[in-house]
Amino acid sequence: MASADHPAADHPADAPGTGAALLDRLLSLRDRLVASPRFRHWAARFPLTRPVARRRARALFDLCAGFVYSQVLLACVRLKLFDILAEGPQTPEALAPRLDLPLDSTTTLLRAAAALRLAEARSGGRYGLGPLGAAMLGNDGLAAMVEHHGLLYADLADPVALLRAGRTRTGLGGFWAYAAAEQPAGLERGTVTAYTALMAASQPMVAAEVLGAYPVRRHRCILDIGGGNGTFLMQVAQRAPNLRLMLFDLPAVAEQARERFAAAGLSERATAVGGSFRSDPLPTGADLITLVRIVHDHDDATVLALFRAIAEALGPDGTLLIAEPMSGTAGAEPVGDAYFGLYLMAMGSGRPRTPAELEALLRQAGFGHVEMARTSTPLVASVLVARLGRTG
Numbered sequence: 001m002a003s004a005d006h007p008a009a010d011h012p013a014d015a016p017g018t019g020a021a022l023l024d025r026l027l028s029l030r031d032r033l034v035a036s037p038r039f040r041h042w043a044a045r046f047p048l049t050r051p052v053a054r055r056r057a058r059a060l061f062d063l064c065a066g067f068v069y070s071q072v073l074l075a076c077v078r079l080k081l082f083d084i085l086a087e088g089p090q091t092p093e094a095l096a097p098r099l100d101l102p103l104d105s106t107t108t109l110l111r112a113a114a115a116l117r118l119a120e121a122r123s124g125g126r127y128g129l130g131p132l133g134a135a136m137l138g139n140d141g142l143a144a145m146v147e148h149h150g151l152l153y154a155d156l157a158d159p160v161a162l163l164r165a166g167r168t169r170t171g172l173g174g175f176w177a178y179a180a181a182e183q184p185a186g187l188e189r190g191t192v193t194a195y196t197a198l199m200a201a202s203q204p205m206v207a208a209e210v211l212g213a214y215p216v217r218r219h220r221c222i223l224d225i226g227g228g229n230g231t232f233l234m235q236v237a238q239r240a241p242n243l244r245l246m247l248f249d250l251p252a253v254a255e256q257a258r259e260r261f262a263a264a265g266l267s268e269r270a271t272a273v274g275g276s277f278r279s280d281p282l283p284t285g286a287d288l289i290t291l292v293r294i295v296h297d298h299d300d301a302t303v304l305a306l307f308r309a310i311a312e313a314l315g316p317d318g319t320l321l322i323a324e325p326m327s328g329t330a331g332a333e334p335v336g337d338a339y340f341g342l343y344l345m346a347m348g349s350g351r352p353r354t355p356a357e358l359e360a361l362l363r364q365a366g367f368g369h370v371e372m373a374r375t376s377t378p379l380v381a382s383v384l385v386a387r388l389g390r391t392g
């Protein structure tokens with residue numbers, strides 16, 4: 001199941017012999033060359049190799065400096081710099097009292113933000129929004145994501161220790177309380193509220209991707225498993241006024257969804273059922289089941305059991321839709337494998353999967369037809385659509 005975003009999704013086995021062996025030899029020759037200080041010295045000066053050498057140096061520098069760039073972004077978010085610059089370009093002198101920073105620090109922050117394209121130098125020594133700062137505006141979910149990274153960075157302070165320990169107790173694991181819980185259904189409201197709020201804040205950008213990729217209107221009843229406080233289903237409700245809405249999540253989370261459905265006047269159309277998909281039966285009656293940012297949280301055995309339970313709950317004509325950032329996404333490789341790979345390791349449960357890995361698990365559970373639905377921003381979410389049986 002290769003696609004434009006996942007060109008290697010099929011993972012064809014390397015043909016034994018010539019092609020792969022020749023490639024290996026060429027790559028080790030490249031590595032030996034690049035590892036030589038003399039070659040690097042020469043390549044940085046020779047006009048034809050200089051642009052490549054500069055790009056590599058910059059890429060390596062960005063890897064060294066990534067945390068510093070992240071902290072510049074965090075400072076901008078905390079100081080609400082983007083909202084302030086959205087009023088119009090301003091001088092450091094005018095901005096310093098508004099940011100409650102000394103003038104010198106204001107200039108340092110503005111120059112850093114401009115270098116990272118979050119802000120932009122304008123005429124008369126003023127600064128305005130940069131293209132990336134403008135993209136942060138009106139995206140409270142992204143700002144909340146930026147803020148919560150403090151937990152991740154603390155867990156990653158010693159990355160080798162984290163990798164050696166494997167699944168261990170961490171700050172992030174405490175935040176995502178279900179990740180380590182033996183009996184997640186017993187989690188109390190106080191424990192699930194912070195992660196539920198973070199997911200709700202960042203859900204609109206995910207819902208926009210999913211609903212742009214798949215026409216939910218063709219269905220009669222949707223069940224959103226792990227649906228949080230119902231933010232996704234509330235977006236669905238707007239797109240498909242005739243669809244019945246069901247949500248399943250841990251009892252303390254489902255309770256919050258029920259309250260929000262009632263407040264939005266959706267109680268007639270929407271129900272929220274509390275339980276754990278690791279131990280409780282799923283609600284039946286839906287012809288579309290969605291797993292939005294769920295599968296990557298769990299290990300293979302849990303995922304396979306969940307897919308099997310879904311196959312049973314859906315019935316033969318039903319559709320399962322999986323939406324989450326996936327491993328191996330073309331153009332977003334570091335998102336799936338570097339960011340989510342280490343994120344989920346720190347969280348203590350799950351792993352990012354390629355579409356082909358997901359498809360293999362789906363097939364084991366009886367889903368014979370699996371295809372990708374194209375999203376506009378696959379780093380936010382890729383979408384897989386699966387149906388039972390062999391035909392589409």
Ligand SMILES: CC(C)=CCC/C(C)=C/CC/C(C)=C/C=C/C(C)=C/C=C/C=C(C)/C=C/C=C(C)/C=C/C=C(C)/C=C/CC(C)(C)O
Nearest residue numbers: 135142145146176202293294296297343344347377379380
């Ligand atoms: C108008 C003129 C003159 C020119 C226009 C030029 C042009 C075409 C500009 C483009 C403007 C544009 C449309 C920009 C769009 C920007 C977008 C869509 C940016 C999106 C960025 C999204 C980001 C950075 C997403 C970050 C997401 C993160 C960090 C998510 C983390 C999720 C976590 C930690 C989830 C945890 C859940 C768990 C536990 C794993 O299950």
Ligand SMILES: C[S@@+](CC[C@H](N)C(=O)[O-])C[C@H]1O[C@@H](n2cnc3c(N)ncnc32)[C@H](O)[C@@H]1O
Nearest residue numbers: 178199203226227228249250276277278292293
């Ligand atoms: C990462 S959040 C995603 C929430 C929502 N789908 C979204 O994208 O915003 C994972 C959700 O799965 C729920 N969850 C985790 N383990 C569960 C289980 N065993 N049974 C039911 N829900 C579970 C959590 O309570 C949480 O709401």
